[in-house]
Structures are given as C-alpha cells and as structure tokens.
Amino acid sequence: AQAIVESGGGSVQAGGSLRLSCAASGYTRSRRCMGWFRQAPGKGREGVAVIHTRGGSTYYADSVKGRFTAAQIEANYTVYLQMNSLKPEDTAMYYCAAEDRYDCYLNWNVLSWGDWGQGTQVSVSS
Secondary structure: OOEEEEEOOEEEEOOOOEEEEEEEEOOOOOOOEEEEEEEOOOOOOEEEEEEEOOOOEEEEOOOOOOOEEEEEEHHHOEEEEEEOOOOHHHOEEEEEEEEOOOOOOOOOOHHHOOEEOOOEEEEEEO
16 A cells, blocks of 8 residues: 655754655655645645655745755655754644646645645744
C-alpha cells in the first residue's frame, strides 16, 4: 500500500531551525510533485513548498522564501524541508503530499493533491 510519512517536527524558539523529512513508500514510480503544506489552528491548509521531482525545481510560498529549503533524494522517494529563521507564525501542523497531475507545481489547491501524510507538528515560541 502507498504511504507518506512525515517526521522531524518539534518545538523551537524563534530564530531556530528544524528539518522535516517525508518518506513515500509503496509507489512504483515517484509522483511528479511532492509538496509541503501547513495548517495553523483555526486556519486553512496552505502550500509552503513544492518540488517538481522531474528535474528538482522547487517553488516556495512568499512567506517562507529565503528561510525554507526543500530538497529531494530521488532514489528513495524522500523529500526534506529545511526550515531556518523560524517565526512564531510558522507554528502549524506540517503535511507532506504527493501528486502526479501535470500542473501540480502550479496548482497548490489542497483539493487537487491526492496523497497525504498524517502530519508533524512544528511549534515556534517567541
């Protein structure tokens, strides 16, 4: 069975760093896109970063540009999210997702993404 599992969340002070990992298993081939999304309490789920796995191009939300870096290891369908200079407003549940639509790197609507992990909590204190 296909599964996506996130790890690496935790609690840090503002200005600190965390690295999230996402492992996809059970896939016969990688999905065209792997994405990181987050959902803060009382808010909707939003896209943070997307990796186009066919070449490794990365795309970021304006709120995290220059602070977060997404990367992939193609051999084992693993992606990472390095988060630096964390702010209290980065506090959220972070989800990894996979999608094979041709426009996945452009369409960050959560309803357009098919496979999701269970999420990992990131808490940033001031």
